[in-house]
Amino acid sequence: MKNKQKRGFFVLFKVNLKILAAAMAIALGTAAFFTVSALEREEGVEVPVVMYHSVLKDEKYHGKYVISPAEFENDLQYLEAHGYTTILIQDLINYTKGGELPEKPVLLTFDDGYYNNYLYAFELAKQYQCKFVISPIVYYTDQYSESQEKESAYYSHATWQELKEMVDSGLVEVQNHSYNLHQGQGSTLGVKQLPGEGAAQYEKRLSEDLSTAQRKIEENLGMRPTAMVYPFGAVSESTPEIVKRLGFSVSLSCEEKISRVTRDPNSLYGLGRFLRVSGGTSTDFFQNRVKLPAEGGRK
Ligand SMILES: [Zn+2]
Structure with missing residues (x-):
């Protein structure tokens, strides 16, 4: 060069x-x-989720799965007094799509779809303008909708008509808790894979059951559930992927933790929930058990 x-x-x-x-x-x-x-985008919002089952006045039934209407009312009063806003699953989905959540969101959920939820919790929700999610065992919704018997607060499940009235109020959202996989005897536990059941066989059985629940809810209520609420919080290794493939955007576990929801849609799977048992005060439950963030959900 x-x-x-x-x-x-x-x-x-x-x-x-x-x-x-x-x-x-x-x-x-x-x-x-x-x-x-x-x-x-990653920071997100902490969303405490509460899990209820039955609401009954009769004290002798109060315990792990049955609280009194007064206890539920106290919870609503506590949340209102501390600036919390009850939200629905749709609000969480909207958040992942760029929507906003209230400053202090909280999600209240009722499992199994009892008639006493309609009788007591829905009345209180209307009074306090609070929202909640109800996840019925759809097989029982069908059975009690067809039954001519007078409904009992103790054991009846809400009918399609009652669920429709709740959904139409705009305060209640219905989600999937399986069509008829809510058993926990022997080696059967909710939607878990059975011992010796092949992967394909399991996916078929689970898909058929959850799709039946989806179809019946859509036919009767005109809305399609977006969340899978795992019975007993039990899942097998392949369950979350199957649930995703079926089109669910959200899943709820029974793990007692506050989940952080971000703009990432994957943050909506496996949300933790706190079981509200009868006995303690609302302050006890929210402050000492849930450990609600003192300054709300944002950090
Ligand atoms: Zn359940």
């Missing part, structure tokens, strides 16, 4: 370095910008 050519090469090289440096600065700046917005 001659000297002149050499100089030309170095000048060109220097110019290229300058361009490269400028390009890197822009790239770094952009990366920093994206990192910040990704962080913002």
